Amino acid sequence: MYSFDQSPTDAAFVQDPYPAYDRARENGPLVWWDAYGMPAAMDHATVHAILRDRRFGRECPAELAGDIPEHLRAFYAVEAHSMLELDPPRHTRLRGLVLRGFTSRRIKELAPEIEALALELAQALPDDPFDLITAYATPLPVIVIARLLGVPDSMAPQLLNWSNAMVAMYQARRNRAIEDAAASAAQEFSDFLRGYVEERRAKPADDLITHLIAAEEEGEKLSTDELITTCILLLNAGHEATVHTLGNGVKTLLETGMLSEAQADMERTVEEILRYDPPLHMFTRYAKEPVTIHDHMFQRGDQVALMLGAANRDPANWTDPDKFDPTRAPKPNASFGAGLHFCVGAPLARLELRIGLATLLKQHPHLRLTHAPEYANLYHFHGLTRLMVRTS
Numbered sequence: 001m002y003s004f005d006q007s008p009t010d011a012a013f014v015q016d017p018y019p020a021y022d023r024a025r026e027n028g029p030l031v032w033w034d035a036y037g038m039p040a041a042m043d044h045a046t047v048h049a050i051l052r053d054r055r056f057g058r059e060c061p062a063e064l065a066g067d068i069p070e071h072l073r074a075f076y077a078v079e080a081h082s083m084l085e086l087d088p089p090r091h092t093r094l095r096g097l098v099l100r101g102f103t104s105r106r107i108k109e110l111a112p113e114i115e116a117l118a119l120e121l122a123q124a125l126p127d128d129p130f131d132l133i134t135a136y137a138t139p140l141p142v143i144v145i146a147r148l149l150g151v152p153d154s155m156a157p158q159l160l161n162w163s164n165a166m167v168a169m170y171q172a173r174r175n176r177a178i179e180d181a182a183a184s185a186a187q188e189f190s191d192f193l194r195g196y197v198e199e200r201r202a203k204p205a206d207d208l209i210t211h212l213i214a215a216e217e218e219g220e221k222l223s224t225d226e227l228i229t230t231c232i233l234l235l236n237a238g239h240e241a242t243v244h245t246l247g248n249g250v251k252t253l254l255e256t257g258m259l260s261e262a263q264a265d266m267e268r269t270v271e272e273i274l275r276y277d278p279p280l281h282m283f284t285r286y287a288k289e290p291v292t293i294h295d296h297m298f299q300r301g302d303q304v305a306l307m308l309g310a311a312n313r314d315p316a317n318w319t320d321p322d323k324f325d326p327t328r329a330p331k332p333n334a335s336f337g338a339g340l341h342f343c344v345g346a347p348l349a350r351l352e353l354r355i356g357l358a359t360l361l362k363q364h365p366h367l368r369l370t371h372a373p374e375y376a377n378l379y380h381f382h383g384l385t386r387l388m389v390r391t392s
Helices: 011-015 018-025 044-052 070-079 090-101 104-108 111-123 132-137 139-149 153-170 176-202 208-214 224-256 259-264 266-276 346-363
Strands: 030-033 038-041 282-287 291-293 296-298 303-307 384-386 388-390
Touching: 038 044, 044 282, 044 291, 044 303, 070 153, 070 176, 070 224, 090 208, 090 224, 104 346, 111 132, 111 139, 111 346, 132 139, 132 224, 132 346, 132 384, 139 153, 139 208, 139 224, 139 346, 153 176, 153 224, 176 208, 176 224, 208 224, 224 259, 224 266, 224 346, 224 384, 259 266, 259 346, 266 346
Parallel strands: 038 303
Antiparallel strands: 030 038, 282 303, 291 296
16 A cells, blocks of 8 residues: 655645645555554545445444543543544434434524624725634634524634634644643533523523424433533534635635636535535544455554545546636535535535625625735644735
8 A cells, every 4th residue: 555655734735735635646545644544545436435334433443442531531521422423323313313403494594694694794894904714704603603502692702712722632733732722621611501501491592502402303302411512513513614614715716816706606616615625634434344445454443534635636526626616517525524424514504605705705896815825734624824815
């Protein structure tokens, strides 16, 4: 198997990982990534096949799982109830219950509120150069989630701080300081939500927490710990992806000069942004049993890295994959995953992206870059440090 000798924190790779993906893919659909010590699937077909393969899962086999360090107990107490980290039957039960509260109808009903919020944020943007990430891309999804949960808008900055600290655990540059901050945030976030859950049990309201409390399937309901973790997951996974995609998308549109093409068909534009420069580049799976993929034998407990960013640029699946084309006919891409763990928040993310981009470009048709954008050292997330622009 080809040895992929690439540091995920290398400056050049962080700014543009796609040439490295291309080099790896040319040496086979499955390569050995030295930095992570596991095989990495680089092509569209293999990534999508493993995402749907029930012989692979998110949970490390119990007999192979290591002990949780004391300083991370609060963090993993939250992760223990996360749909993202569980396999059937626990995943099936949790996802079914969550989808009863987080329905497509309820998401569609959010459109007018998202439009009003996006318009408010867009109209408040200054004329002088400013950072679009902090002024627009970040507050939009965070405030939407806060309102979904029934939390005051004023809590959005605190929710964001907790979320950023927890999500940092998945970065390649993780260290003890990041771990301590994540554990502290997990404890504080859980304590805050526990009070909100108990309040809504006593006094229901028209918010997601109340709907999740009411959700029931075959006599089963979400426990308080499951409710807390679900709310944290929806914020952490939802805001991170949407912020990065909005930033990456505006950057790409401004660099390619395709604002008019984007506005002509925002649905296709969003799908092309998600394909071309996705917010998450890698997701992992554990083999549940011995299985051979591309002549490589996985033993129970072996991990495989599914390279979502690489799969989205596979020339076997897309013509001119390195070309950004908002008129491209959409095909399924890997940005929201696939199979059992397809992102439960994908409909909300797509709605926010369509409305957020359309509103921004309509209000500021002369938006332009003032500084060269740079990606942050966040791998395997892929988002900008800032996006300095002006509206005229």
